[in-house]
Amino acid sequence: MRLQASILWKGLLSVGALTLILAGLPSSAEDAGTLYNTPYDVALGERYFERQCSRCHGFDAKGNDETGAPDITGRLNRASNEVGIFNVIRNGVPGTAMLPVDAELPDTQVWQLVAYIESLRYDPNSVQLEGSADSGLALFRGKGDCSSCHMVSGQGGRLGPDLSRIGESTRPEDLMTAITDPHEDVAPRWWTLEITGPDGVERTGFRMGEDSFSVRIMDNESNLWSYQKDDIQSIDRIERSTMPSYDGSMSEGELDDLVAYLFSLRREEN
């Protein structure tokens, strides 16, 4: 019993920390939908849905004749986009059993519900792409030299994120942006830090970890360097990506092929 309570408490703490971090970001209805749609947000949205919404809409969200709650996995009647779904959840549908959510519920969590509902409506098999995944694979290993930095199914470099399952969590249009405009939205893990240590030697590497007192980087040869912040002479943060943009060096057709290949990367079904 005590163990369970402490696990729950940990979960609450980490959700709280996330909310704090995100609290500084723009929160207008137009902007926020795209901020809270990571797989993590979808998972939190699903958890909340199961607790608060499934008794009417069903665990699969496919609706329930007895309660009159509709299937919300397909086209919706009351909303045509994310902001519309947000408003239905926030305000309810007056005169029906669809009540507004608790007024105390933070917008963040409403967006996570939206992200979950959007994820239900999204069927990757129905997506038609221009490019050819086979040609994309050839470009990935050849002309694009993507595998020197990215690992797929255990093969490739470690200078960028593992892409083995990138197609599960990322939509084609976002894959295209990742290739043509890599500097947008670089996760802190991939920032470059230039640190001049107590000995006056400058070292450059990915930001592997950082807290109030210390910071760790990994250089290009995969060496880890750890510093106490008090001892450092200087630290520069480069929040741009180390990935080159392929806008221009690849034709439009080649970019489409790369996107088709990346989108095909998901867990093997068996």
Ligand code: HEC
């Ligand atoms: C007490 C039953 C009940 C609960 C609980 C409930 N709903 Fe509903 N919901 C309904 C009903 C009934 C409607 C249909 C209202 C109408 O349009 O006539 C509806 C409509 C909706 C719609 C709009 C569907 C469309 O086609 O436009 C969405 C989205 C939705 N609910 C999401 C949620 C979410 C998310 C939760 C949990 C926070 C939730 N509902 C909790 C009964 C419920």
Ligand code: HEC
């Ligand atoms: C010099 C190393 C390097 C090369 C070469 C490189 N990338 Fe990257 N890539 C990165 C890094 C670092 C990131 C993470 C930072 C960012 O988001 O840009 C990244 C991010 C990505 C992402 C986003 C991943 C995510 O989790 O959202 C995709 C998709 C991607 N790269 C595809 C490619 C493709 C396709 C190529 C070849 C055409 C390529 N990369 C070439 C280093 C590289």
